[in-house]
Amino acid sequence: MTEEEWLCTDRVDAMLRYVRSQRGRLEGYERRLRLLSCAALRREELPDDRLLQYLDIAERYADGEVSRTTVEQYQWELAVTFFHWLKSPAVERCHQVLSPRAHRAEHCYDHLRKDDPFRALIRDIFGNPFRPGTFSPEWRTDTALSLARGMYESRDFSAMPILADALQDAGCDNDDILNHCRDAKQVDVRGCWVVDLVLGKE
Numbered sequence: 001m002t003e004e005e006w007l008c009t010d011r012v013d014a015m016l017r018y019v020r021s022q023r024g025r026l027e028g029y030e031r032r033l034r035l036l037s038c039a040a041l042r043r044e045e046l047p048d049d050r051l052l053q054y055l056d057i058a059e060r061y062a063d064g065e066v067s068r069t070t071v072e073q074y075q076w077e078l079a080v081t082f083f084h085w086l087k088s089p090a091v092e093r094c095h096q097v098l099s100p101r102a103h104r105a106e107h108c109y110d111h112l113r114k115d116d117p118f119r120a121l122i123r124d125i126f127g128n129p130f131r132p133g134t135f136s137p138e139w140r141t142d143t144a145l146s147l148a149r150g151m152y153e154s155r156d157f158s159a160m161p162i163l164a165d166a167l168q169d170a171g172c173d174n175d176d177i178l179n180h181c182r183d184a185k186q187v188d189v190r191g192c193w194v195v196d197l198v199l200g201k202e
Helices: 003-008 012-021 029-042 051-062 068-081 089-097 102-112 116-126 142-154 160-169 175-182 193-199
Strands: none
Touching (some): 012 116, 029 089, 160 175, 175 193
16 A cells, blocks of 8 residues: 555555554554544444443543453453343453453454444555654643643544644744645544644653
């Protein structure tokens, strides 16, 4: 796949195939993959709102905030609590995304391969893999950090244009970063490559 194809293609399967082929080269691949799976599941109509708490745990595991033992315990708890629904595709995918084995999480979004918004999720989390974002520490001001941290914790990314202004005020001249923040059509979720750069997440 070329950079032009990445930016223009509507073939989700081709994008995922390329991402997987770069597994050893993409920084934070496993974390991004798990957050992508969680973001995809949050777009679904889950059969029980309690499943959202398990997605919270999966995201926290991705960010290193809970241990492998803890996430395994929650995976077992989900299986017991929702035993009667384990054949539900959505419940099974929630169970998979809790697995410490990242390759199992890869299958959590296979059913969304033709979903238009899902293409936006991939680009939001993986950015442009042909042009990895560079970020100057000088741009990481208290204002930028506060905005990025608030959006990450709340999952409300409506302040992205304000983040662009804060970064620009700090001297950011990276068009890819600024344009991403100001794109009104962009879908942003936890794992957004720009917010990750500001927060210094890998």
